[in-house]
Amino acid sequence: MGYVIAVDGGGTSTRAVVADTDGHCLGYARAGSGNPISAGHELAAGSFVGGISAALDQAGVAGGDVDCVLFSMAGGITTGGVPAFVRRLQEIGIDRPPVQRGDLLGSFCSGTWELDGYGLASGTGAGAVRITGSAITGISDGLGWLVGDEGSGFFLGSQAVRAALADLDRRGPATALTELIVRDLGIDPDREPEQEGRVAVLVKALPVIYQLRPVELARCARYVFEVGDDPVAGAIRERAAEGLARSLRAIVVPEVSGPVVFGGSVLTRQPAFMDEVAALVADALPSVRDYVAVEDGMVGAVVLALREVGVEAGQAVFETVANSLAELPTRIG
Structure with missing residues (x-):
């Protein structure tokens, strides 16, 4: 054996x-x-x-x-x-x-024994693959947090943090994300002015953020889905869904029809978001036989x-x- x-x-x-x-x-x-x-x-x-x-x-x-x-x-x-x-x-x-x-190949093979199809993953990172004969024959994104990974946990989390800091800094609209983000950083919400007009919570948040490895901001992705109808969070979700759909559309070819395997914690833990992405790619994959979600x-x-x-x-x-x-x-x- x-x-x-x-x-x-x-x-x-x-x-x-x-x-x-x-x-x-x-x-x-x-x-x-x-x-x-x-x-x-x-x-x-x-x-x-x-x-x-x-x-x-x-x-x-x-x-x-x-x-x-x-x-x-x-x-x-x-x-x-x-x-x-x-x-x-x-x-x-x-x-x-x-x-x-x-x-991305491992994620696809977790959802099906078939040798041909497509995979789309959004976890800490994100990307799409076309699979032919159990090998990757097309890939889009998966470029890492610094230059790619549109629609990933890092994308969502970093955008949420940016939106919260823009709110605190008066450069952006008020958002329910702000309180969730600052509490995640271990800071009590506080908007009293400090020196030179900078609010205290922003002064406290910056050193905490910059002590993290950048990719750790992915932990804040979940807040984008927890705030309901908040327009700022909604816009972030929409950009993420569109980014993931673009990645999958980029590698679709007529001769490979499916199945499509969705993977990564962002997609699999947010069924409504996964459905939104599937709807955005439906026109590019009219003959897909099946959509499958895998946890890892x-x-x-x-x-x-x-x-x-x-x-x-x-x-x-x-x-x-x-x-x-x-x-x-x-x-x-």
């Missing part, structure tokens, strides 16, 4: 699974941020290997018995960053270099690892992976 390790690495958390080549998941663990771009290679490598080690312990499998280590990840490992991952894997007895696949890319990462070692991973194996993973308790790596 052979074994594979699959890792689903994202900007917020990393998940690792050990499975046998029949698709039975035997160990499952969660660790910290696994995006090398936003977290750095050393931190990401530590998260990956911490999760892998905990999953191996749960599975009762030795690192030397593993046939494949596959990383389905946001922000791929650059050439200079590979040694950090290889070194950390060797420390737990794994000599095989990791195989890299995009997190873990099932897909295992499926990709199995395919890497020659397992067909059709419907039966896909269902084995999904069902066995659902039954496993999650360890912390």
Whole structure:
């Protein structure tokens, strides 16, 4: 019996699974941020290997018995960053270099065993992919928080923070986001003037914000959905939905009709928002057979690892992976 390790690495958390080549998941663990771009290679490598080690312990499998280590990840490992991952894997007895696949492909393969279709994800980051033969043949966005990721958690959270600070600074309209944002930063709302006319809460908020890693602003995305009919939040939601729809439309071709798999916490935790995005892309995908939502890319990462070692991973194996993973308790790596 052979074994594979699959890792689903994202900007917020990393998940690792050990499975046998029949698709039975035997160990499952969660660790910290696994995006090398936003977290750095050393931190990401530590998260990956911490999760892998905990999953191996749960599975009762030795690192030397593993046939494949596959990383389905946001922000791929650059050439200079590979040694950090290889070194950390060797420390737990794994000599095989990791195989890299995009997190958008992992998300798609978590929603279907079919080999062709589309994926659209919005979590900490965001992007769209076209899949043909279980490989990415078209991709739009997924460029990272600094230059892309329209409609992502970072996009929503950073826009919410900007709107709140513009309200406090009298440059923008009043919004219900302001109180939620300043409380999230650990500050009591206070608009009494301080020196040179700057309100006290804004003076207090700035150093807190700039001590965060920029991508951490994604945690504020949820407030855009919690304030109801607030017009400022509504405008942010609309821009996010339009950005995601643009990304998906950009890679649609007539010969690939579906299914479409939606992934990422922003889409899957906000059904109304997901429906809005689906409506915006309906005209570009008239023959799509099905829309599917997945919470993460873990099932897909295992499926990709199995395919890497020659397992067909059709419907039966896909269902084995999904069902066995659902039954496993999650360890912390």
